[in-house]
Amino acid sequence: MPIPDTQKALVLPAKQADFVIHSISVPKPGPGQLLVKIHAVALNPVEWKIQKTGIIVHEFPAIIGMDIAGTVEKLGDGVEHFTLGDRVVSEGQFAIPHAGFQQYTITNADVTAKIPDSVTFEQASTIPVGLVTAALGLFTPTVPTGSDFGSAGLQAPWQDSGHGAYAGKPFLIFGGASSVGQYVIQLAKLSGFSPIITTASLHNADLLRSLGATHVLDRKLSLEQLRQEIAKISTGALDIIYDAVSLPDTQLAAYELLAPGGTLVLVLYPAIPTERLQQGKNVVKAFGQANLPEENRVVSAKLFSKLTVWLEEGMIKPNRVEVLPGGLEGILDGLDRLRNNRVSGVKLVAHPQETV
Structure with missing residues (x-):
């Protein structure tokens, strides 16, 4: 036609x-x-x-x-x-x-x-938007000086050195049932993180486990309850937390749970009270646009070059x-x-x- x-x-x-x-x-x-x-x-x-x-x-x-x-x-x-x-x-x-x-x-x-x-x-x-936001927030190696977005700078799973590179390290996601959260879980699995813990409404627990989450915690739990439940699951330091919700209360809870020297990735602008900030804890905002700026385009091109195979093999599920x-x-x-x-x-x- x-x-x-x-x-x-x-x-x-x-x-x-x-x-x-x-x-x-x-x-x-x-x-x-x-x-x-x-x-x-x-x-x-x-x-x-x-x-x-x-x-x-x-x-x-x-x-x-x-x-x-x-x-x-x-x-x-x-x-x-x-x-x-x-x-x-x-x-x-x-x-x-x-x-x-x-x-x-x-x-x-x-x-x-x-x-x-x-x-x-x-x-x-x-x-696209969910996977790109998840990936750029985790795996962009460098971002322009002065940008209002950032990344955890992890090794990417599309690289040989990055696939499974973080075996045995715990990973926490707030909002695992969101579109971004679902792709964060899957990328964390490809990167080898374990356990992969997420907050969500519990009626989504089976879905999130099918994507790679090892533990699903009720999103209504208080910070102290979350701390107690996570301690039962892992004694490892939470060096990486991805908050796919990024409301003020989830940001603060995630920040409090983050280990010193760790990185909290947000999808919205930081809203953590100044008086709660601690030296050494990093907070970055992901920018989920594959086409620009150039740093995003380079990383996203590598991601899209692997996407067809990942979909064929079921390593990424829509x-x-x-x-x-x-x-x-x-x-x-x-x-x-x-x-x-x-x-x-x-x-x-x-x-x-x-x-x-």
């Missing part, structure tokens, strides 16, 4: 405006890029925050959405290892023409991976999926549900091609 000249897109016309569906041009890929027909796009909490609070995106009209799965429709100059019709997954950007809340998008080939036959478009679309009806229109209800905390243990996914 020929590529159309126009497509449907869910457009944010102005800061904090209501979304509207418009017809816009189908973009053309530049060097090193792919034109992808989007078959599934997954939703993230940051997207309702952009629309309701006006953060991050400052040029309008805008298209957002980052979790993209679809088929390759056109190759830019210099692209290798992809052919027309390939099923692929990639992380978009909050910018026209690279965003996901539309029917066609442009992706950078080096941070795009083929989807194995065993994984659906819907499942694949749950991967999030559970709930499909939203109504194409791009269905995204509106999905974002409202995310805003009102009415989603647990699944990733909401829309089908842009079903847009009326």
Whole structure:
């Protein structure tokens, strides 16, 4: 089927405006890029925050959405290892023409991976933001001086020296049932950490154990109760804690449990009271964007180069999926549900091609 000249897109016309569906041009890929027909796009909490609070995106009209799965429709100059019709997954950007809340998008080939036959478009679309945020927060070797994001700087499991490198060391995750938390668990397992302890609602315990968690603790436990339960599991120092929730109370609890000299990775900006800070405990904020800055792009390219094999071998498992009806229109209800905390243990996914 020929590529159309126009497509449907869910457009944010102005800061904090209501979304509207418009017809816009189908973009053309530049060097090193792919034109992808989007078959599934997954939703993230940051997207309702952009629309309701006006953060991050400052040029309008805008298209957002980052979790993209679809088929390759056109190759830019210099692209290798992809052919027309390939099923692929990639992380978009909050910018026209690279965003996901539309029917066609442009992706950078080096941070795009083929989807194995065993994984659906819907499942694949749950991967990019969650996995990239998890990986960059753990494995980016260096970040630019003065950046407001950072990393634990661990050896990455896609390197021979990093696979299983942390055997016998305990790892703690707050919010293991979140999309990011699920991928943190899996990367911790690939890195050899054990035990892998996570907090979550207990109805998600079986899911999290299937991903690699060895112990699931009730997210409602107090700090002192968490301390007692963790002590029963491991006497090892908690040198790495990943807080995939990063609300003020979880940040403080994680920080108190962190060993001196250890690193706490957050997905939101630090909110630990100044009077509780201790010298030697490191706190960093992950920035889950594969395409930029250059340090992220380099690390993410290595991650995406391994992703197809990891999916084929079941070493990385996608999030559970709930499909939203109504194409791009269905995204509106999905974002409202995310805003009102009415989603647990699944990733909401829309089908842009079903847009009326």
